[in-house]
Amino acid sequence: MSKNSNGGSSVQRDQECSYDPVRWLNLMVSEPYYLFHLLVFFSYIPVRCSAFQILDPARNSFLLKREIQVFVAYCVLSVVKIVRTESWESFIQDTLLFAKIFLTAIALVMDYHLALWYALAFLVIHIIAQQPPYEGLGSSNHLTPLQLESLLTEGNTSRFWLVEFRTFSTSACVCTSSFFPELSITYSNTNLSFGTIDLGLFPNAAERFGISLGSLNQLPVYILFENAVEVARFPEFDSEPYVFGPTITKRLLCGRFELDKRLLDYVNGK
Numbered sequence: 001m002s003k004n005s006n007g008g009s010s011v012q013r014d015q016e017c018s019y020d021p022v023r024w025l026n027l028m029v030s031e032p033y034y035l036f037h038l039l040v041f042f043s044y045i046p047v048r049c050s051a052f053q054i055l056d057p058a059r060n061s062f063l064l065k066r067e068i069q070v071f072v073a074y075c076v077l078s079v080v081k082i083v084r085t086e087s088w089e090s091f092i093q094d095t096l097l098f099a100k101i102f103l104t105a106i107a108l109v110m111d112y113h114l115a116l117w118y119a120l121a122f123l124v125i126h127i128i129a130q131q132p133p134y135e136g137l138g139s140s141n142h143l144t145p146l147q148l149e150s151l152l153t154e155g156n157t158s159r160f161w162l163v164e165f166r167t168f169s170t171s172a173c174v175c176t177s178s179f180f181p182e183l184s185i186t187y188s189n190t191n192l193s194f195g196t197i198d199l200g201l202f203p204n205a206a207e208r209f210g211i212s213l214g215s216l217n218q219l220p221v222y223i224l225f226e227n228a229v230e231v232a233r234f235p236e237f238d239s240e241p242y243v244f245g246p247t248i249t250k251r252l253l254c255g256r257f258e259l260d261k262r263l264l265d266y267v268n269g270k
Helices: 001-016 021-030 032-042 042-055 057-084 088-110 112-128 147-154 171-175 179-187 206-209 251-258 259-269
Strands: 160-166 191-199 221-226 229-234
Touching: 001 221, 021 032, 032 042, 032 112, 032 251, 042 057, 042 088, 057 088, 057 160, 088 112, 088 171, 147 160, 147 191, 171 191, 171 259, 179 191, 179 259, 229 251
Parallel strands: 160 191
Antiparallel strands: 160 221, 221 229
């Protein structure tokens, strides 16, 4: 059980890091994805000040009412998302999307040229910058395909291996990047180990484990191995194609791979 106790201290450090305001401020100025968004959003302040001097009082009053309506709608949507979302990465992605839509809409009320400029700026950010994933590792292990095959064939490690195949070029993998480390902290033991393989670094591993890279919205893929044999995966081979990718939650993963039962079996010595 020492592994779990070490995992507990690890997840505590990860959680402290996740909620550290200094860390988030550092990310805002060091990560291009956040920095570029902040620059574009704050550019509205001088634009609005200039518009206040140019527009007539009636137009300024109309614009102020629309700004208040947009602000209220944004706050309501943000509260709904923070209640329903399981990860900060997903919450940030959704709230930034709302902010971009509302800012472009307000700019359209002011002048359609300004709205086009904002739309172009957000498109450029989408092309050149990527949202950073969750940085914590938990009790999981970053593996290469050769390392995974070696661990599975040696037979002197864990009986079960739950492996996540992902690539951070997809938004779904970024939004769920905190799930696997958190699950590994809770359920990792001598019978069950967790590992991750980055298909962006090792694309040839996809074919080896029956994963199609033709539709990246199917990622991440989770495969459970028992004594080197695959016993379960999500999404399954015969699952229907998804337009926006499957909805992945920690509760779904726990149920699909029976993590609570496997932890209970371990505690009971089975």
